Amino acid sequence: MAENEPDPYDVALQQLKTAAEMLKIEPWIHEFLKKPQKALTVAIPVRLDNDELVNFTGFRVQHNNARGPYKGGIRYHPDVTVNEVKALAMLMTWKCAVLDVPFGGAKGAIICNPKNMSEGEIERMTRRYGYTIMDIIGPHKDIPAPDVYTNQQTMAWLMDTYSIFHGQPIPEIVTGKPVFLYGSEGREEATSRGVMFCAREAANKALNLDLKGLRVAVQGYGNVGWNTAKLMHAAGSKIIAASDSKGGIYSDNGFDPVKVYEHKMKTRSVVGFSGTEEISNEGLLELECDILIPAALGNQITKPNADKINAKIIVEGANGPTSPEADKILYERKILLVPDILANAGGVTVSYFEWVQNLCREHWPEEEVNKKLENKIVKSFNGVYNISQKHKCDMRTAALMLGVGRVAEAIRTLGLWP
Numbered sequence: 001m002a003e004n005e006p007d008p009y010d011v012a013l014q015q016l017k018t019a020a021e022m023l024k025i026e027p028w029i030h031e032f033l034k035k036p037q038k039a040l041t042v043a044i045p046v047r048l049d050n051d052e053l054v055n056f057t058g059f060r061v062q063h064n065n066a067r068g069p070y071k072g073g074i075r076y077h078p079d080v081t082v083n084e085v086k087a088l089a090m091l092m093t094w095k096c097a098v099l100d101v102p103f104g105g106a107k108g109a110i111i112c113n114p115k116n117m118s119e120g121e122i123e124r125m126t127r128r129y130g131y132t133i134m135d136i137i138g139p140h141k142d143i144p145a146p147d148v149y150t151n152q153q154t155m156a157w158l159m160d161t162y163s164i165f166h167g168q169p170i171p172e173i174v175t176g177k178p179v180f181l182y183g184s185e186g187r188e189e190a191t192s193r194g195v196m197f198c199a200r201e202a203a204n205k206a207l208n209l210d211l212k213g214l215r216v217a218v219q220g221y222g223n224v225g226w227n228t229a230k231l232m233h234a235a236g237s238k239i240i241a242a243s244d245s246k247g248g249i250y251s252d253n254g255f256d257p258v259k260v261y262e263h264k265m266k267t268r269s270v271v272g273f274s275g276t277e278e279i280s281n282e283g284l285l286e287l288e289c290d291i292l293i294p295a296a297l298g299n300q301i302t303k304p305n306a307d308k309i310n311a312k313i314i315v316e317g318a319n320g321p322t323s324p325e326a327d328k329i330l331y332e333r334k335i336l337l338v339p340d341i342l343a344n345a346g347g348v349t350v351s352y353f354e355w356v357q358n359l360c361r362e363h364w365p366e367e368e369v370n371k372k373l374e375n376k377i378v379k380s381f382n383g384v385y386n387i388s389q390k391h392k393c394d395m396r397t398a399a400l401m402l403g404v405g406r407v408a409e410a411i412r413t414l415g416l417w418p
């Protein structure tokens with residue numbers, strides 16, 4: 001985190017405060033929700049391939065489980081901090097409530113750079129982490145999933161580790177598994193499909209247009225970014241820019257995101273794709289376009305660049321890409337922003353479907369998963385949009401009101417023990 005960037009946990013507390021004030025939530029419930037219920041820090045000693053031992057630091061933070069078992073991804077990143085994980089766990093609580101899936105919120109992380117590690121090293125680190133947090137997770141307690149720089153393989157190792165210690169296969173311990181290993185059809189693309197549905201609904205409300213021909217810029221080309229580019233392109237939009245940690249590409253005529261993905265697989269970056277100009281990540285955010293999709297990391301749209309955004313709609317594929325100051329500026333500039341806790345909730349929604357399928361030992365067809373996802377996203381989008389119209393507030397505040405309101409209602413009714 002750069003020095004001038006806001007602390008992510010302060011931002012999360014500020015968002016909670018805004019929602020609590022708008023909803024006039026009882027002070028005790030607001031107080032209750034300010035802290036995660038549990039935040040575990042663990043040491044993860046791993047022997048590297050060269051025989052050296054590195055003792056990584058990992059976290060699992062459980063924010064609230066009033067509405068169901070804790071749920072949330074695990075990220076591997078060199079810059080991740082405990083405050084970021086606490087903030088992301090809180091966001092998961094609101095996200096699950098906005099989508100009305102019966103989960104609470106959690107998040108996990110390991111401070112590491114998986115790009116510089118071998119597959120064997122990542123596997124040993126993952127299994128040791130799974131073992132170390134084993135007491136606090138469980139299929140009805142806390143169900144991890146992928147997040148930044150973790151994937152289906154990571155989930156398979158976690159499932160295997162948990163299953164070995166319990167003497168039987170327990171696929172429902174994690175979601176986001178490979179489809180042939182108890183994973184759900186449509187989970188890999190689910191976050192992006194949700195982003196695409198939100199973009200479609202937003203374009204309809206703000207521009208009275210469908211996705212055909214709209215000019216789209218996507219920041220980030222990981223699972224969320226690249227699948228969003230692919231799905232938006234398939235829906236008829238023109239992808240004019242994309243980027244990854246090494247830089248970005250731009251073409252006024254648009255390009256085929258699948259070909260860009262193939263280029264990235266070969267060269268490890270989108271940069272250098274034929275027929276495009278090179279641009280920076282910052283430059284991508286300021287391009288003139290219809291829809292801007294930040295799908296990389298947090299704190300990308302902040303006070304210094306919020307005035308320079310040239311998009312009509314922003315759909316947050318990433319978690320926390322926009323700062324509260326930027327939110328205000330964008331709202332005043334009448335740019336419609338679909339916030340993370342709604343826009344990228346397709347992932348956890350299909351995680352919920354995967355968990356239900358695992359518990360029933362069922363496997364649903366992809367069309368069924370996608371249709372159920374669409375119904376949930378569209379219903380939540382409309383719910384949030386209507387609150388924003390009624391209370392004359394931005395979509396983030398409206399989504400927080402819906403999410404925090406539902407969690408507060410559960411806590412109020414459950415009461416405080418003892």
Ligand code: GLU
Pocket residue numbers: 071072073074095143144145146147148175176319344345347348349351
């Ligand atoms: N990591 C994803 C998120 O931030 C998915 C979480 C899940 O599926 O549990 O929403």
